[in-house]
Amino acid sequence: MCRVDTPRSSTDDDSRNDERKRVPSQSDRVHTFSLDRCELGVATAATQIEGGHAPTNWHRWAEQPGRIKDGSGPWRANDHWNRVAEDQALLRELNVQHYRMGLEWARVEPKPGEFDEAAIEHYRNELGALVDAGIKPLVTLHHFNNPVWFEDAGGFLHRESTGVLQRYVQRMVGALGDLCDEWITINEPNIYATHAYYFGLWPPGERSLKTLTHVYTNLAAAHIDAYRLIHELQPDARVGVAQHLRVFRPRIAWHPGHWASAQMMEWLFQRVITKAMCKGRFLAPLRQPPGVHPGIYYDFHGINYYSRSTVSRLADGVGTDVAINDLGWEIYPKGLIEVGRWLHETHPGPLYVTENGTANSDDGFRSRFIHEQLAEIAASDLPIERYYHWSFIDNWEWLEGESARFGLIRLDYETQQRTMRESGRFFSEIAANRGVTEEMYQRYVAHQTYSRNAAVR
Ligand code: BGC
Numbered sequence: 001m002c003r004v005d006t007p008r009s010s011t012d013d014d015s016r017n018d019e020r021k022r023v024p025s026q027s028d029r030v031h032t033f034s035l036d037r038c039e040l041g042v043a044t045a046a047t048q049i050e051g052g053h054a055p056t057n058w059h060r061w062a063e064q065p066g067r068i069k070d071g072s073g074p075w076r077a078n079d080h081w082n083r084v085a086e087d088q089a090l091l092r093e094l095n096v097q098h099y100r101m102g103l104e105w106a107r108v109e110p111k112p113g114e115f116d117e118a119a120i121e122h123y124r125n126e127l128g129a130l131v132d133a134g135i136k137p138l139v140t141l142h143h144f145n146n147p148v149w150f151e152d153a154g155g156f157l158h159r160e161s162t163g164v165l166q167r168y169v170q171r172m173v174g175a176l177g178d179l180c181d182e183w184i185t186i187n188e189p190n191i192y193a194t195h196a197y198y199f200g201l202w203p204p205g206e207r208s209l210k211t212l213t214h215v216y217t218n219l220a221a222a223h224i225d226a227y228r229l230i231h232e233l234q235p236d237a238r239v240g241v242a243q244h245l246r247v248f249r250p251r252i253a254w255h256p257g258h259w260a261s262a263q264m265m266e267w268l269f270q271r272v273i274t275k276a277m278c279k280g281r282f283l284a285p286l287r288q289p290p291g292v293h294p295g296i297y298y299d300f301h302g303i304n305y306y307s308r309s310t311v312s313r314l315a316d317g318v319g320t321d322v323a324i325n326d327l328g329w330e331i332y333p334k335g336l337i338e339v340g341r342w343l344h345e346t347h348p349g350p351l352y353v354t355e356n357g358t359a360n361s362d363d364g365f366r367s368r369f370i371h372e373q374l375a376e377i378a379a380s381d382l383p384i385e386r387y388y389h390w391s392f393i394d395n396w397e398w399l400e401g402e403s404a405r406f407g408l409i410r411l412d413y414e415t416q417q418r419t420m421r422e423s424g425r426f427f428s429e430i431a432a433n434r435g436v437t438e439e440m441y442q443r444y445v446a447h448q449t450y451s452r453n454a455a456v457r
Pocket of ligand 1: 045188244
């Protein structure tokens with residue numbers, strides 16, 4: 001288990017509902033820690049870094065004026081498709097043992113059932129070079145990115161979509177399985193389905209609760225089918241979903257309406273979908289689809305954890321006087337342990353933090369963020385085996401375009417120059433030392449402070 005060198009303070013109370021009182025984080029009390037069992041990596045997604053003109057739903061969406069905040073599109077991004085070697089040299093500089101990367105489905109299957117051998121070969125070379133460098137890949141098969149032909153045929157609105165996804169999964173696992181044995185079938189089904197089919201903000205821009213429940217159901221069924229298929233092809237594979245999990249707390253703890261909203265948000269946004277995907281049990285408002293049976297459909301849990309929501313109705317909110325990042329998201333490192341504990345208690349299994357990070361353009365608090373988050377992991381008794389920082393490098397952040405800076409490596413989009421940030425150097429030292437020393441804390445973290453949210457949002 002991960003080990004902490006200094007004992008935790010006995011005043012570890014979580015005064016969640018007194019926002020004025022600054023709750024000391026693990027990192028305030030514990031400067032040094034070692035990560036004995038939790039290995040480090042970094043994460044990316046294909047559409048966000050590769051660049052080029054793959055026929056995806058996102059390329060088409062970004063071409064429509066006004067869709068993306070800064071008018072950018074995924075066609076520039078990091079030009080990673082042409083710079084794999086340069087980026088892998090940076091991965092080696094970061095001393096990481098793991099790399100989570102995605103595949104661009106539209107590149108490898110640009111037309112239904114027609115696979116592009118050159119694109120597959122490209123991914124084989126990329127994975128082969130990682131393996132040669134001693135970096136273990138974890139491959140995401142679907143990360144919000146649909147080929148346009150799939151989306152135009154209705155995408156995950158239809159149950160038949162699972163068969164279409166299977167064809168792609170079969171081909172990819174067949175072609176890459178000698179280089180990779182860890183797979184994420186689907187990234188953040190809740191974020192994808194709500195943004196694309198309920199809020200109408202992502203392609204295809206629909207707003208319907210009925211549609212949302214169909215998509216949720218079909219995503220879960222698609223995962224279950226893919227889980228089974230991958231195990232048929234690769235019996236020892238480890239397969240999971242990267243679930244976006246967040247903490248929901250009532251704005252006023254004693255307020256029945258706020259409390260009910262928090263419970264409802266948690267149920268609808270993450271509990272139902274997690275249960276459906278892990279166990280094949282579809283609870284209300286979903287309905288058990290024909291042919292899907294209860295079972296165990298995970299070998300690990302991927303947790304994408306970023307923030308806590310403070311709610312008073314069925315909508316996201318941020319508390320007062322809490323630390324926030326550039327996008328106004330609350331920074332609440334303990335939340336990772338809270339959601340991880342719920343997940344582990346309800347569906348026991350190894351935990352991989354498949355994404356965690358923060359948008360911070362001047363890198364003024366990213367090292368503090370990393371320190372706080374890893375200190376929580378080190379102090380926890382949960383089986384957290386991996387931590388993949390989001391992100392390896394600044395990348396194309398969906399609706400935020402090129403404006404949100406999540407990278408350990410800074411990217412100049414104009415010149416494509418990559419520069420290691422101070423937080424990248426910190427992360428690389430943590431990976432090399434398997435922990436943080438007092439000297440590292442003083443050098444990277446002690447001087448860093450967060451912005452705070454002055455008003456309720
Ligand atoms: C997604 C990433 C995204 C990150 C930061 C996650 O929801 O999986 O693609 O860039 O959060 O917003």
